[in-house]
Amino acid sequence: MLRVPYEELLSVLSRILLNVGFARDRAALCARLFADASRDGVSSHGLNRFPQFLRMIKSGVIDIQAGPKPVATFGSLERWDGCSGPGNLSAHHCMARAIELSRQHGIGCIALANTNHWMRGGNYGWQAADAGVIGICWTNTLPNLPPWGASDPRVGNNPLIIAVPRKSGHVVLDMAVSQFSYGALASYRLRGEQLPVDSGFDSSGRLTRDPAAIETSKRPLPIGYWKGSGLALLLDLVASLLSGGQATHQIPAEPDRETRLSQIFIALDPSCLDPSCLVQANTSEDLADQIIRHFQSPPPSRGGERVRYPGERVLQTRVENMAKGVPVEPSIWTEIQTLNP
Amino acid sequence: MLRVPYEELLSVLSRILLNVGFARDRAALCARLFADASRDGVSSHGLNRFPQFLRMIKSGVIDIQAGPKPVATFGSLERWDGCSGPGNLSAHHCMARAIELSRQHGIGCIALANTNHWMRGGNYGWQAADAGVIGICWTNTLPNLPPWGASDPRVGNNPLIIAVPRKSGHVVLDMAVSQFSYGALASYRLRGEQLPVDSGFDSSGRLTRDPAAIETSKRPLPIGYWKGSGLALLLDLVASLLSGGQATHQIPAEPDRETRLSQIFIALDPSCLDPSCLVQANTSEDLADQIIRHFQSPPPSRGGERVRYPGERVLQTRVENMAKGVPVEPSIWTEIQTLNP
Numbered sequence: 001m002l003r004v005p006y007e008e009l010l011s012v013l014s015r016i017l018l019n020v021g022f023a024r025d026r027a028a029l030c031a032r033l034f035a036d037a038s039r040d041g042v043s044s045h046g047l048n049r050f051p052q053f054l055r056m057i058k059s060g061v062i063d064i065q066a067g068p069k070p071v072a073t074f075g076s077l078e079r080w081d082g083c084s085g086p087g088n089l090s091a092h093h094c095m096a097r098a099i100e101l102s103r104q105h106g107i108g109c110i111a112l113a114n115t116n117h118w119m120r121g122g123n124y125g126w127q128a129a130d131a132g133v134i135g136i137c138w139t140n141t142l143p144n145l146p147p148w149g150a151s152d153p154r155v156g157n158n159p160l161i162i163a164v165p166r167k168s169g170h171v172v173l174d175m176a177v178s179q180f181s182y183g184a185l186a187s188y189r190l191r192g193e194q195l196p197v198d199s200g201f202d203s204s205g206r207l208t209r210d211p212a213a214i215e216t217s218k219r220p221l222p223i224g225y226w227k228g229s230g231l232a233l234l235l236d237l238v239a240s241l242l243s244g245g246q247a248t249h250q251i252p253a254e255p256d257r258e259t260r261l262s263q264i265f266i267a268l269d270p271s272c273l274d275p276s277c278l279v280q281a282n283t284s285e286d287l288a289d290q291i292i293r294h295f296q297s298p299p300p301s302r303g304g305e306r307v308r309y310p311g312e313r314v315l316q317t318r319v320e321n322m323a324k325g326v327p328v329e330p331s332i333w334t335e336i337q338t339l340n341p
Numbered sequence: 342m343l344r345v346p347y348e349e350l351l352s353v354l355s356r357i358l359l360n361v362g363f364a365r366d367r368a369a370l371c372a373r374l375f376a377d378a379s380r381d382g383v384s385s386h387g388l389n390r391f392p393q394f395l396r397m398i399k400s401g402v403i404d405i406q407a408g409p410k411p412v413a414t415f416g417s418l419e420r421w422d423g424c425s426g427p428g429n430l431s432a433h434h435c436m437a438r439a440i441e442l443s444r445q446h447g448i449g450c451i452a453l454a455n456t457n458h459w460m461r462g463g464n465y466g467w468q469a470a471d472a473g474v475i476g477i478c479w480t481n482t483l484p485n486l487p488p489w490g491a492s493d494p495r496v497g498n499n500p501l502i503i504a505v506p507r508k509s510g511h512v513v514l515d516m517a518v519s520q521f522s523y524g525a526l527a528s529y530r531l532r533g534e535q536l537p538v539d540s541g542f543d544s545s546g547r548l549t550r551d552p553a554a555i556e557t558s559k560r561p562l563p564i565g566y567w568k569g570s571g572l573a574l575l576l577d578l579v580a581s582l583l584s585g586g587q588a589t590h591q592i593p594a595e596p597d598r599e600t601r602l603s604q605i606f607i608a609l610d611p612s613c614l615d616p617s618c619l620v621q622a623n624t625s626e627d628l629a630d631q632i633i634r635h636f637q638s639p640p641p642s643r644g645g646e647r648v649r650y651p652g653e654r655v656l657q658t659r660v661e662n663m664a665k666g667v668p669v670e671p672s673i674w675t676e677i678q679t680l681n682p
Contacts, residue, residue, distance in 0.1 A: 074613035076417040077447025106418025107450045109609065134579055149648045152639035162575040164582065171578060173571045197566055198539070205642060223565025225538055227516045230651040233636055234503040234514045238475055240628055241505065241611055247628060249635035268450065270582055272415035280454065280586050280601075287581055287588060294590035295574055298493035301546060307490045310571040 003325030037120035041317035044183035045120035082115025113245025122174035125163030129170035172311035344666030378461035382658035385524035386461035423456025454586025463515035466504030470511035513652035
């Protein structure tokens, strides 16, 4: 694994995007969102996706000049049209707008239709937490997950992000509703490892920990079996109904053609509520720290590893990668370098 | 299993509550919320909880005269104090208030502190959907679930409800973040059945489908292992921080003393958004039906059963129980009858 300084990564990606025709500020933000994902240890939704992102610009699926536009607004709830622009830029814009609404009304919600893949959903959770507000967002995806009780994909693995700001480290959950993404399955297969838990069915319908068997059967498991299957359905329903956009079953089932997604961005500003009105003696600040301390207090059930809270590893990885350089797949880096004007 | 007509159930419960000192309208609503849970097939959070509810009134944990009060409001976000009143009445009141806010602002959110067990969370999802709005709500609970990687309970199985209105049957997800609740584990044990999937650890730390082994070890599994563990933490953080109330680790870990819970109620009114501003040609009505049709379209992976959407079985059960009477545990019914003045 190659390591590339974060600043170099940023400038290489920026130059490529400028060269493709992005406006200067949009190139810089788009490059940063890709680089941040890799820096935080999520290269599967960072640099590794950059070549596909460029292919989808070339094929016309992504319109680099387009930005999201409001189409209907009502108080704290707004419907926006992504106009097929770059998914990460539109998601960032809509979370920023939800944050703005939360400052005015306590809570704000943007329903975004007609957008493209947002890459790493966690970025928008960190964005909310960095702004001091609670962020909740999700997206639908192409159909890539069989509902519980069936073997054909009918729901998406619709990631759900919930982020809570905390001075000593934001708590950010960024989870797809399948047990492992296809990207994660491939990583396990390439390392020759089995999955730690049953995470899908093989082609004969038996539960398996073999990543290759699940890639072949295309039957990953929803988290919690029937529960994740239902959660995927509800996230799709809410996103498509509120945005007036497409539902999972209307999205082309090929990754290079996955477009016109529907997304929800919710921000909640706890500072709007007068802290003198706390029902208990907790202050927000202290309480979040207490909750995390308690969460991490039990002795580990095996091995020596302490329980981790969502977002903890991201912060550690970020510090390490800022110091040593961001790990990049050599083949991806070579491919990207050839595009660098 | 005994069957009791719904109306009889209502009047028996109402009379007992009146006798205990409830005001007339509060007795009627409280009785209905208990009866509705049993009628819909969720007697574990309906009638079966009624004797415990009365014990907690007697012990002073629940104050039957208390109702929720707003303590801080800011636009579409409000903080309420449950004042230790009956949990189902306060939850119903706060969802009603969130619905009211959603009519004014598109979205409304109530954060409720200092409340008691809301019994069946699904009730408040159905309430929102019956009012034509999308409802999202959750509660924290006493610590009853070990985080992934530990064997001591540190998070709650915090149920999450998401409800979407639909003329041909609301879609209502009502899921705890543990694979099976303790109530469900007991039911399997009493029927002498194994669980359909690994759902916890036995006392020696092996995954098991034996419900009794999980009851003994007190180590049920979070849905999706580390994912459900993280989701439980985030639901607790958001509920306690926004409400200014207690977090899971501050709640007494005995069911009869479980009190001062924190809850979130969100309502979203899709009708606020001008339907002429749909980004796609979908109307909400048609789209929800299309999504459900597609969800149920794949052939079942085994046996003859079709994929069910969340809420479908509830509707079927409701129709059956309204016709034949609501099934009640004979021992519970006997206990309740002795209280009937």
